[in-house]
Amino acid sequence: MAPRQVSRRFPDYGWAWPSGDHDVLLKAVLVDDEEKALSFGLSWLATHNIDDAAFREQRLLSALSERFGKKLSSSPAHPRLIGLQRMLWSRSRLALRDTAEALEMLHTAKIPFMLLKGASRVALEPGAQRGRVSHDIDILVQQSHMRPAFSLLLDAGWEATNGAGAQRLIDLADTWRAVNFVKGEFGDIDVHRLAYHPTQTSVDDDQRLWARSIETSLAGVPARVPAASDRIALAIAHGALDAHTHSDWLCDIDSCIRTGGVVWSDLLETLEARRVLVPAASALTYLSQEIGTPVPKTFLADLLEAADRSGYVHRLSLMECKPKLDLDPLSATMRGLVKQLRLWMGKRVVQKQREPVCRARVSPSRSSLVSTARLVAHVSGEGANGGGQADISIDVDLPPVRRRIDWELATSKRHLAVLRHRKLLRYAGRRTLSFVVEIPPLEEGERLILSARPSRLLRGAPDPSEIARYGAIPFRLIGVSHRGKAASHG
Incomplete structure (x- = not known):
């Protein structure tokens, strides 16, 4: 069964698709047709000053430089683009080098952890590191291991960026959703107790996430990464709510699908369990219709049917999927209300120990x-x-x-x-x-x-x-x- 065409008109899922210059840069990085993609890239460089690019664009420009290299030399911006990629790549390398200490400590202490987001892609595709910016390492730790993990990091001189003191961090370790630790100039690790946002919790799917995970290594340290279906679901659940900050989560999904190994029935089950059918419909129809990512038609049809059944209230999540810069004042106000409602619901969902x-x-x-x-x-x-x-x-x-x-x-x-x-x-x-x-x-x-x-x-x-x-x-x-x-x- 072929999926229906999705439009860019609200409340259809295409309303939240990337648009304008952002869409052009994504297509330069992702479109299969190399000649067409190169023309997109040169067009973007001809109309933008790299020095004014936001971090969202910088991440994609790094991937653009890695894809085309000297083929972009006809652009006057090419030398600056090379410098930008080297700077971002060096920063990512230094972050990985300085954070490997924390990973090694956890492994030595027999505390299982799972790499998330960009770290999982770099672990599975080492060659992607030059084009995939990752200035911190995200890991998932089971609740029973949060306290020993925090104690190890604090004893080794790592500090929490939320400002909490050591005693507070350890005593409440198994109640935090995630805590970011830093050390020195580049060491940066996010320790998650929950893989998803609080409104996307599912105890059953948490168990499936660990059961399906894959053994690998990062910086020579043994680790686990989510299965392909879970990497896609996680990228959607996190990236769609932060689309104005970065867009390489769409690149991660495209790479994951093209690499193969996705169990599509598992993905649909996870998207339903995590209540992210609407963001998934927006992201995957964009990749399928606009980029040409090989998303199976039968899966896409099933996804759209499931998302349509979720009702118009769930369509409001499109407000957070659409990048902020693409919103008019009314939509921006609605987005703020939807976000605050989600955060309020998240606080009610998470069973956090009541801290005085x-x-x-x-x-x-x-x-x-x-x-x-x-x-x-x-x-x-x-x-x-x-x-x-x-x-x-x-x-x-x-x-x-x-x-x-x-x-x-x-x-x-x-x-x-x-x-x-x-x-x-x-x-x-x-x-x-x-x-x-x-x-x-x-x-x-x-x-x-x-x-x-x-x-x-x-x-x-x-x-x-x-x-x-x-x-x-x-x-x-x-x-x-x-x-x-x-x-x-x-």
């Missing part, structure tokens, strides 16, 4: 303290050994930006709570922040420690504006008082 988060009461500072502000302070635990509420007051010099500011309360043995102030206005200057924190009974020798945390890890030598927006905010401990008995934490 204490909100600040803000008041003008009346403290006469002149001591230097600190990033870490020992909090008096006197009277808290049996548990109870603690009233903690600190003085802080707030920066003139809107941001989230976190402090973590912990002991040497466990994470207790996050003390948070969401600064929604642009006021600045010294303020007193007060928090009421439930303290569980403390063991012998446990002491309370309050530490300022960045909202995003800053690498290298950040400028003052980055520190003001994301850095840890030093504080002066004003006072602590304990009262009552801790609420039940059962």
Whole structure:
């Protein structure tokens, strides 16, 4: 059965297809007819300045340079294109070199992991590395192995980019969806507990994902990668929601299909289980109708029928599939609403351990303290050994930006709570922040420690504006008082 033709009119799936110059560059990289593809590439180079290209275009330009090489020499942009590809390739090589340490540690510790996204393609197609930009390594780790994996990385000097402290990371390791760790200038690894977004969870398909996975290696380290059908499903599930940032996920799908080995019945089963039929219909009809990727007609017909049955509400996911730059103001507003709804539903789906988060009461500072502000302070635990509420007051010099500011309360043995102030206005200057924190009974020798945390890890030598927006905010401990008995934490 032949599939129907898909149009570019909403609510049909072609509405979210790449368009304009983005479409031209994709076709230059992917279209089979070399003469036609080369003309697309030269046309794009003739009308664009590579120095102004966004990262989305840079990734595709690297693949273009790898495909045609000297055949692009008639373009004045060719020398710059070669330089861009070498820079991106070198950056990818350095990231792989510096991240191999983490992979080797996990392998030595017998912690199974699966390579995702670009890392899985490079592992299976080493020759693709020059054209496939990958500045970090994404891996999937089973929930039972998250805590030992985090402990290994932290002990080896890796830091989490989300700004969380070591004790918090380890205590909540099996509840994070994914955490990005970095080390040095280029080491960068994303450790995932869930292969898909929270709204795409499926316990049964998680088991099939691991059962179908393939043994391989990356940088000489044994690893696993998803089966071909799962690599396609994962590329759609992640790439379609981030289409404005990069498009080489479409290149990954095209390569996977042309390489062979796709079990199409498994792919359809996964797309249904993960609730990504509509994004899949958009991506695979684009590749089939516009690029010429050999997607089997019977599969495409079955996919379109299944996506059509999912209803018009699911068509709203097309809003996130279409690159931002291609949206008019009304569509951009709708996209924002759809994204927020998805994120809200994701928070409800994920069964995350409820982490105590204490909100600040803000008041003008009346403290006469002149001591230097600190990033870490020992909090008096006197009277808290049996548990109870603690009233903690600190003085802080707030920066003139809107941001989230976190402090973590912990002991040497466990994470207790996050003390948070969401600064929604642009006021600045010294303020007193007060928090009421439930303290569980403390063991012998446990002491309370309050530490300022960045909202995003800053690498290298950040400028003052980055520190003001994301850095840890030093504080002066004003006072602590304990009262009552801790609420039940059962």
